[in-house]
Amino acid sequence: MTMYQANRERLIQKLSEDRTAAIIPTSPPRTRNHDCEFRFRPTSDFWYVTGFEEPGSVLVLLPEGTKEKPELRSVLFLRDRDPLLETWNGRRLGIERAPDHLQVDESRDIEDLWDDLPGLLSGYEQIMYRAGEEEARDREVLKVLASLRGKARGGILAPLELVDPSPSLHELRLFKSAEELDLMRRGAAITHQAHAGAMGLAKPGMNECEIDAFIDYTFRKNGSTGQAYTSIIAGGENACILHYVENKMELKDGDLLLIDAGAEMDYYATDVTRTFPINGTFNPEQRQIYELVLEAEEAAINLVKPGVPHNLVHKTALGVLVRGMIRLGLLEGTEESVIEDESYRRFFMHGTSHYLGLDVHDCGSYTVGKESRPMAAGMVFTVEPGIYIAADDETVEERWRGIGVRIEDDILVTESGYENLTGSIPKSIEDVEAACAQSVLENAL
Numbered sequence: 001m002t003m004y005q006a007n008r009e010r011l012i013q014k015l016s017e018d019r020t021a022a023i024i025p026t027s028p029p030r031t032r033n034h035d036c037e038f039r040f041r042p043t044s045d046f047w048y049v050t051g052f053e054e055p056g057s058v059l060v061l062l063p064e065g066t067k068e069k070p071e072l073r074s075v076l077f078l079r080d081r082d083p084l085l086e087t088w089n090g091r092r093l094g095i096e097r098a099p100d101h102l103q104v105d106e107s108r109d110i111e112d113l114w115d116d117l118p119g120l121l122s123g124y125e126q127i128m129y130r131a132g133e134e135e136a137r138d139r140e141v142l143k144v145l146a147s148l149r150g151k152a153r154g155g156i157l158a159p160l161e162l163v164d165p166s167p168s169l170h171e172l173r174l175f176k177s178a179e180e181l182d183l184m185r186r187g188a189a190i191t192h193q194a195h196a197g198a199m200g201l202a203k204p205g206m207n208e209c210e211i212d213a214f215i216d217y218t219f220r221k222n223g224s225t226g227q228a229y230t231s232i233i234a235g236g237e238n239a240c241i242l243h244y245v246e247n248k249m250e251l252k253d254g255d256l257l258l259i260d261a262g263a264e265m266d267y268y269a270t271d272v273t274r275t276f277p278i279n280g281t282f283n284p285e286q287r288q289i290y291e292l293v294l295e296a297e298e299a300a301i302n303l304v305k306p307g308v309p310h311n312l313v314h315k316t317a318l319g320v321l322v323r324g325m326i327r328l329g330l331l332e333g334t335e336e337s338v339i340e341d342e343s344y345r346r347f348f349m350h351g352t353s354h355y356l357g358l359d360v361h362d363c364g365s366y367t368v369g370k371e372s373r374p375m376a377a378g379m380v381f382t383v384e385p386g387i388y389i390a391a392d393d394e395t396v397e398e399r400w401r402g403i404g405v406r407i408e409d410d411i412l413v414t415e416s417g418y419e420n421l422t423g424s425i426p427k428s429i430e431d432v433e434a435a436c437a438q439s440v441l442e443n444a445l
């Protein structure tokens with residue numbers, strides 16, 4: 001059984017309890033400009049239950065059988081083969097080969113989707129469908145519901161409501177299986193090569209875009225599906241722009257380089273940040289900020305184990321950062337007063353952790369009622385504190401200005417504690433400076 005089939009089996013358990021059918025579409029191709037499209041990337045929900053990469057497909061899941069012995073009927077709607085279009089736009093699996101290749105019960109032409117759906121969905125009380133992502137598709141789904149209601153007068157049960165995938169499918173996605181973790185570990189190994197290699201490659205006078213290209217090259221050469229998100233290659237004060245993705249400025253002697261980049265392995269994300277000196281050696285101010293961020297990151301990682309509320313990651317990292325910034329003279333007051341008045345937000349303005357999986361900011365609820373959700377084995381999340389001192393911040397001594405540091409790892413919660421999936425990527429001052437001194441040829445190419 002493939003992991004995608006196993007994922008479908010787990011979903012059926014949840015769906016059959018409520019007599020819920022599911023419509024799970026993948027996204028349409030997106031236009032980049034004029035008549036050029038972005039390289040296609042399947043929607044995560046769809047990929048999770050199919051492992052199918054073609055655009056223009058919709059999976060319909062129909063629980064049948066009884067509660068005690070649930071059975072799932074899976075119907076995949078997809079584009080049929082077309083020699084002319086395949087010559088222009090690429091190969092298609094086609095209707096005939098789909099059941100064998102994807103272990104679905106049935107395959108049908110995507111052209112028939114909206115005509116066939118009312119028949120397939122009649123008799124179900126709820127339809128799992130994520131509304132609000134594609135307006136045209138939402139309208140078609142509502143038309144199907146309306147037509148079923150029309151028939152309900154004839155004694156056929158019509159679905160009462162649309163339900164969101166978050167309590168069912170997204171809760172499954174939150175807990176990673178052994179196969180998924182294997183993919184995430186492989187993504188982490190490739191990401192290690194890219195970050196360590198970049199430390200050796202970067203030199204004053206190079207351009208951020210060269211590092212960007214090297215990272216992407218390393219990801220794809222090693223079998224990754226590419227970047228899990230647009231890489232951030234931020235030299236010097238660019239690191240203080242949290243989502244800096246222009247990646248086209250010169251790397252300067254004496255500056256740090258912050259790289260936030262992760263390989264995607266079979267569409268599973270890695271999300272890693274490292275910050276290192278472009279000339280290979282931290283100056284005293286950079287070193288002090290770096291060591292503080294590292295202390296915060298490690299303190300937050302060390303508390304990870306089942307049962308601990310997830311928001312303790314942020315609280316712990318924040319406490320370390322605030323105490324350190326007061327000690328360095330960047331902030332005034334006590335730990336309590338600085339956290340109370342939020343004056344730390346000038347230097348640390350983002351959260352410390354998010355779930356990670358098929359989406360870089362993965363699905364799954366962070367709360368239970370009003371409380372932070374307890375960690376549980378199988379969850380993967382990032383830990384990523386940072387300090388960013390704007391180049392024009394005149395409230396601090398000049399020597400601190402323009403320093404931006406973030407350190408980010410991917411943490412798996414295990415039965416007994418945690419596993420840092422990306423912890424071997426150089427991180428201590430000594431390891432980072434050693435990686436900077438190493439030739440990129442030894443490291444990655």
Ligand SMILES: [Mn+2]
Nearest residue numbers: 271382384408
């Ligand atoms: Mn992140």
